[in-house]
Amino acid sequence: MKIEPVTVTLKNNITVTLRAAVKSDAEALLEAGWRYLEESPYLITTINEFNWTQQQEQAWIRSLNEKENGLLLVAVYNTKIIGSLDLRGELRSKVYQNATLGIALRKQWQQIGLGTALLQTAINWAQQKGILKNIWLNVHATNERAIALYKKMGFKEAGLQPNYIKEADGSFTDNKLMGLALN
Secondary structure: OOOOEEEEOOOOOEEEEEEEEHHHHHHHHHHHHHHHHHHHOOOOOHHHHHHOHHHHHHHHHHHHHHOOEEEEEEEEEEOOOEEEEEEEOOHHHOOOOOEEEEEOOHHHOOOOOHHHHHHHHHHHHHHOOOOOOOEEEEOOOHHHHHHHHHEEEEEEEEEEEEEEEEEEOOOOOEEEEEEEEEE
């Protein structure tokens, strides 16, 4: 098993399970992806670009499960996926010790400790495996809640790409690069 399931009780006293995604989660992950895109202005992918098939989603799940430096976690409540986190480990030997993190939560599950729980679970997994030395992420520079969460979890600002993200209204937003060094 990639990681043992973790049960957490959130600030609203609801208990959820965090576990590694499995192939049979593909349809539910696609559904969650649609919801994330509808609810958040901070994702880089647009609804028009989110067109994976169930088979492609299964292949993505399998690829992360097979990589020793990759992980795909899902947060489940009443059989529904309410959040997910992926660590996409680098493939090439010189940068194999690095992974890029992506995280998304359903809007109603934000600000109650789910993001913290997902991040802590992923960090614990990475530290136990001992392969990853750094976790990197990109975040809209205007996404103050996410940046606060990342800082709380030990991520440091590592760079800024001005006007990197083109918004739907034609304006531009800076991209912030953040990293966490694992011990």
